[in-house]
Amino acid sequence: MKEIIEFLIASGKLKKMPRTGWVWRGVKNPETIAEHTFRVAIMSWVLAKEGGEKLNLVKIIKMALAHDLCEVYAGDITPYWGLLSKDPKKRRKELQAWVRLPRAEKEKRAKVKFEREKKSLEKLVKKLSPDLRKEIMESWLDYEKMRTREGRFVKQVDKIETLLQAKEYWDDGNNSFVCAWWEEIDEFVDDPVLLKFLKELGRDDRVCKLKK
Amino acid sequence: MEKKFYLTKEGLEKIQSEYNDLNKLRLAKTAGDVPKIWYSEDLNPEYIAFQEDLGLLETRISELEHILSNAETIKAPSGDRREILDLGATVEVLVNGKNDEYQIVGTLEANPAIGRISNESPVGKALLGHKVGDQVVVHSPVTITYKIIKIRYA
Numbered sequence: 001m002k003e004i005i006e007f008l009i010a011s012g013k014l015k016k017m018p019r020t021g022w023v024w025r026g027v028k029n030p031e032t033i034a035e036h037t038f039r040v041a042i043m044s045w046v047l048a049k050e051g052g053e054k055l056n057l058v059k060i061i062k063m064a065l066a067h068d069l070c071e072v073y074a075g076d077i078t079p080y081w082g083l084l085s086k087d088p089k090k091r092r093k094e095l096q097a098w099v100r101l102p103r104a105e106k107e108k109r110a111k112v113k114f115e116r117e118k119k120s121l122e123k124l125v126k127k128l129s130p131d132l133r134k135e136i137m138e139s140w141l142d143y144e145k146m147r148t149r150e151g152r153f154v155k156q157v158d159k160i161e162t163l164l165q166a167k168e169y170w171d172d173g174n175n176s177f178v179c180a181w182w183e184e185i186d187e188f189v190d191d192p193v194l195l196k197f198l199k200e201l202g203r204d205d206r207v208c209k210l211k212k
Numbered sequence: 213m214e215k216k217f218y219l220t221k222e223g224l225e226k227i228q229s230e231y232n233d234l235n236k237l238r239l240a241k242t243a244g245d246v247p248k249i250w251y252s253e254d255l256n257p258e259y260i261a262f263q264e265d266l267g268l269l270e271t272r273i274s275e276l277e278h279i280l281s282n283a284e285t286i287k288a289p290s291g292d293r294r295e296i297l298d299l300g301a302t303v304e305v306l307v308n309g310k311n312d313e314y315q316i317v318g319t320l321e322a323n324p325a326i327g328r329i330s331n332e333s334p335v336g337k338a339l340l341g342h343k344v345g346d347q348v349v350v351h352s353p354v355t356i357t358y359k360i361i362k363i364r365y366a
Contacts, residue, residue: 054268056271061280079325097308097310100307100308100311100312101312101313101327102304102311102312102313102327103302103313103314103315103326103327106325106326107326107327108239108325109325110323110325110326113325131225141251145323146322148272148275149275152319152322178353179353179354182325182352182353182354183354183356184350186326186333186334186335186350186352186354186356187314187329187333187335187336188324188329188333189333189334190319190322190330190331190332190333190336195334198352202352205353
């Protein structure tokens, strides 16, 4: 039980870690990684049911809860890591557009991120029972590699939750650069239920419709 | 009509290989064997979850069967058709003044983080059927123009 307590205390650090992207965008009181995880879990659950398909809900919810556990030690690595200027003014301009890179560079960066996060998660679950350790690692690997329908679904929900948060911050007067998130989403999401959700979400979006 | 799963040759081989491995595991487990391989360090970590859970194993086998029954291998076109962007092609585009590059694949192999986008995503769908020089506009709340710079097939 001692190991479980240690694991829970370590995981609980996510309740104090703000999401990097919002900090860079100058959002006041940005959400934490744990707060993001909460809504990814809720969204995954309700949208999976909306689909009517036989997605495994238990698997989906566990995956959503585990998907960012690696960030306890790896930190919140955003798609912009290593690409932005140190100058805050230049950085804010760079954050207005989505990341554009050659394939080889994308593959290299994805590999580095994956290794760092895998190592971090292994450290976090190291002292848990073998069964529980394997279950958490397997759930995360399924999500990261999008191996199953559930993995693909939760990965896409993760992106959509961030977009939803960006819109909420914009409505609160923060410059969360919503349009860049739409650029990413348009490349990422292909699930029919999630595309339907995005169509509805974008219906009243005035911010990006004004942008030519 | 059943949904088709478009896979590269490598993608199909990977799925077939997993299907074969999992069937061997199922056979051994239902025969009461405990394959040594399951507890060796050589075990593909992707199969670890199936050690104890036969239900999970059955579900995954069923999923793979469904994919294999409806799989279509992506083949590179020949001749003039290679000038048209189709599944399997790698496309270089100019977007907002910057170069980007994707391979267009089916949903099972899509992973935008490594430059593979789904033919069913808004961008993937919009780009298909176009040629070098075309400007493809994708409308969501944001309107983005993708100018096709280069198309190549493996």
